[in-house]
Amino acid sequence: MIVAWPCSGGDEFAAVFDRDRRHRLLIVPPLFAEMNRTRRFAIDTMRALDSAGIDSFLPDLPGTNESLQPLASQSLHSWRTAMARAARHFAATHVLALRGGVLVFPNALPGWVLEPVGGASLLRQMLRAAVLAARETGEYVDSADLLETGRTEGLRLAGYDLGPALIAGLESARPLDEGQREIRQSELGGPALWLRAEPGHDPAQSARLAAIIASGIAA
Amino acid sequence: MNEHTDAGLRDVLGQVLGLSPARLAAMTAPTPLLGALPELDSMAIATLFGALEDHFGVIFDDAELTGDTLATFGTLAALVQAKRAG
Numbered sequence: 001m002i003v004a005w006p007c008s009g010g011d012e013f014a015a016v017f018d019r020d021r022r023h024r025l026l027i028v029p030p031l032f033a034e035m036n037r038t039r040r041f042a043i044d045t046m047r048a049l050d051s052a053g054i055d056s057f058l059p060d061l062p063g064t065n066e067s068l069q070p071l072a073s074q075s076l077h078s079w080r081t082a083m084a085r086a087a088r089h090f091a092a093t094h095v096l097a098l099r100g101g102v103l104v105f106p107n108a109l110p111g112w113v114l115e116p117v118g119g120a121s122l123l124r125q126m127l128r129a130a131v132l133a134a135r136e137t138g139e140y141v142d143s144a145d146l147l148e149t150g151r152t153e154g155l156r157l158a159g160y161d162l163g164p165a166l167i168a169g170l171e172s173a174r175p176l177d178e179g180q181r182e183i184r185q186s187e188l189g190g191p192a193l194w195l196r197a198e199p200g201h202d203p204a205q206s207a208r209l210a211a212i213i214a215s216g217i218a219a
Numbered sequence: 220m221n222e223h224t225d226a227g228l229r230d231v232l233g234q235v236l237g238l239s240p241a242r243l244a245a246m247t248a249p250t251p252l253l254g255a256l257p258e259l260d261s262m263a264i265a266t267l268f269g270a271l272e273d274h275f276g277v278i279f280d281d282a283e284l285t286g287d288t289l290a291t292f293g294t295l296a297a298l299v300q301a302k303r304a305g
Binding site: 125129132142200 | 260262
């Protein structure tokens with residue numbers, strides 16, 4: 001179900017499976033397009049965790065999904081603060097960060113990171129998408145020029161309004177994992193859903209991910 | 220073309236486009252990509268090149284990401300092969 005949780009700037013929403021159990025997993029979503037591509041995968045994983053006796057919480061990053069905040073005023077710092085707040089609100093005992101979620105997750109919690117990615121790599125892909133989209137309309141821009149503009153004025157990239165603070169943060173952000181176990185895509189036994197152009201899902205992969213987490217929590 | 224390039228390229232195309240193993244196996248050098256696959260919008264193309272970079276450990280320039288490069292399976296394979304060799 002969807003519940004509201006308090007965040008600076010107003011309530012945000014989270015998808016939750018909460019039966020007040022002992023093990024409570026905060027899931028920090030991937031960023032931008034990868035978030036949409038993996039939404040169903042994440043929810044399927046939460047359902048499998050629920051069957052395994054584990055509560056889970058998937059909060060929106062402010063400015064994304066159902067959030068009422070403007071994306072343009074977010075930064076990696078505001079997302080880190082929000083995710084730390086969500087972890088406290090839901091009394092999370094463990095954390096799972098998916099892809100770029102590893103740039104903003106509360107890394108004091110024990111847990112897992114799935115295929116961590118750096119901010120520069122995510123930013124480069126969005127800059128490229130903007131370069132390619134501009135070219136389709138006969139305009140020539142290059143990534144370096146776009147980035148220069150973005151650093152001072154912000155940019156609309158691939159449909160996302162990124163403010164200067166978020167762009168600056170992404171340029172240098174590295175995964176924050178500290179002792180969390182890294183899960184590779186190959187362990188899930190299927191193609192990477194965060195790459196897929198049309199959002200897909202794969203219950204077998206979700207079941208494997210949930211099983212890795214359940215056995216780790218039990219250990 | 221190098222076998223490793225061929226297999227890696229099929230793997231990445233399969234992940235980005237969600238193509239079935241049968242459709243991937245049926246791809247040959249003249250198989251058209253851009254224009255034939257509606258999923259290949261600008262974000263998907265950027266994702267595809269990013270995934271190829273990760274897979275093969277190469278970096279593409281903006282100037283290499285053109286319609287010519289993406290015309291067919293063969294043209295894309297040639298670019299990847301040249302990058303790996305270079």
